[in-house]
Amino acid sequence: MLTYIEGIFMGITSNYIPMQAVQALPPFLVVMAFLDVSCLFLAYWLSKRRTLSGLEPIEDAIEALGTGKAAYSLPKGTLANLSESVTRASDLIAKQNEARANWIAGISHDIRTPLTLIMGNAERIASDPSAPSDVSGRAALISAQSVKISNLFNDLNLASQLEYDMQPLHKAKAKPSKIVRKAVADTINACPETRYSYEMEIEQEAEKAAVECDERLLGRAIGNILQNSVTHNPQGCRIRIGLNATDEHVLITIEDDGAGAAGEGLLALLKSQEHASSTDENLDLRHGLGLQIASRVIRAHQGNLSFSAPVEGGFKTVVQLSRC
Incomplete structure (x- = not known):
């Protein structure tokens, strides 16, 4: 007969475990392991989906930057720092594109008046019957080249507007x-x-x-x-x-x-x-x-x-x- 000091040891009512509990333990452990793995996979899938959903617009924005076009409306959240960096690069490219387009448009506008004067006087000299033949020939050449310069600037201006989507289409x-x-x-x-x-x-x-x-x-x-x-x-x-x-x-x-x-x-x-x-x-x-x-x-x-x-x-x- 064994005796134990009261208050230090606790007695167990039974030294036996029901056979039903022992038989149910392996399936229980398998189910718990499956639930744990499922929870981990679900957490991983949700995290990956959230990350990919944030990366897709950033990827599109980077592709747009590669073609020289600006990109906006980027997501925040966990990728906020990356989005801000892409947005800053996009703003810089947008400013450069606008400056280039404005420069071409400004040059085209500024050159139009003197070019018109050159073309007008050259045509007048070329059509003047009293002008020497060599002078009228040179005037005709100046007039023809002036027309090419005018067309060139018009083409550059239109190409710039089309490239940066600044030319509205009236369909x-x-x-x-x-x-x-x-x-x-x-x-x-x-x-x-x-x-x-x-x-x-x-x-x-x-x-x-x-x-x-x-x-x-x-x-x-x-x-x-x-x-x-x-x-x-x-x-x-x-x-x-x-x-x-x-x-x-x-x-x-x-x-x-x-x-x-x-x-x-x-x-x-x-x-x-x-x-x-x-x-x-x-x-x-x-x-x-x-x-x-x-x-x-x-x-x-x-x-x-x-x-x-x-x-x-x-x-x-x-x-x-x-x-x-």
């Missing part, structure tokens, strides 16, 4: 057939030389097709494509314009049989549609700026523009727009 329902005809007529009037011939073919379905577009900007894009064929083929060429329509799209095809573009030149053009090309010593736009402006205008209309240059020569541009 309305319009027929591409009308826009193409006007662009061709303007090109012929601007360059009436007989060494350039134009052929136009418009399908019956395309004649009545309509698109939602800014008629002025779309006409400018088509005009740039036509002018590209004229500018880069001073020896003359044949320019063919085709207009076709499907159930969903309108296709405008402009191709010439001129010098075309070399393989490297075409590859550079395809890779650099986001960047403006420079001009040569005669202020003639290279395959680049005019077509890049056209590309940006088409993309602003959710369309597609593609270039190709066959080995045998010539240059082909296809514009695809959605019908409405």
Whole structure:
């Protein structure tokens, strides 16, 4: 018989554990372990989801910064510091873009008045019958180059506005057939030389097709494509314009049989549609700026523009727009 000091030891009523409790212990431990793992996984999933939901807009913002565009409305919370850093970088890029666009617009405005005076006086001298032939010839050259300078600044200004989404689109329902005809007529009037011939073919379905577009900007894009064929083929060429329509799209095809573009030149053009090309010593736009402006205008209309240059020569541009 064993005795214990009272107040120091506690007696147990039974030295036996029910068999039912022993049998239920392993399943109980398994269930508790499963619940613990589930709670940990749920906590991990919620934390990951919260982090990823905050990272997605930041990722989009960083991609936008990579293209030179500003990004705003970033999340706060656990990623507040990263969001603030991206926002500061975005603000800086926005200020730089605005300063660049304003600088180009300011230069274009400031140069317009003296350039107009130069062009007016040069045309007056060139058309003066009493002026010596060499003087009138030089005046005509000055007038032609002044027109190129004016067009260059207009193109740079438009390219800048399109690049930074500063050019509002005034969309309305319009027929591409009308826009193409006007662009061709303007090109012929601007360059009436007989060494350039134009052929136009418009399908019956395309004649009545309509698109939602800014008629002025779309006409400018088509005009740039036509002018590209004229500018880069001073020896003359044949320019063919085709207009076709499907159930969903309108296709405008402009191709010439001129010098075309070399393989490297075409590859550079395809890779650099986001960047403006420079001009040569005669202020003639290279395959680049005019077509890049056209590309940006088409993309602003959710369309597609593609270039190709066959080995045998010539240059082909296809514009695809959605019908409405």
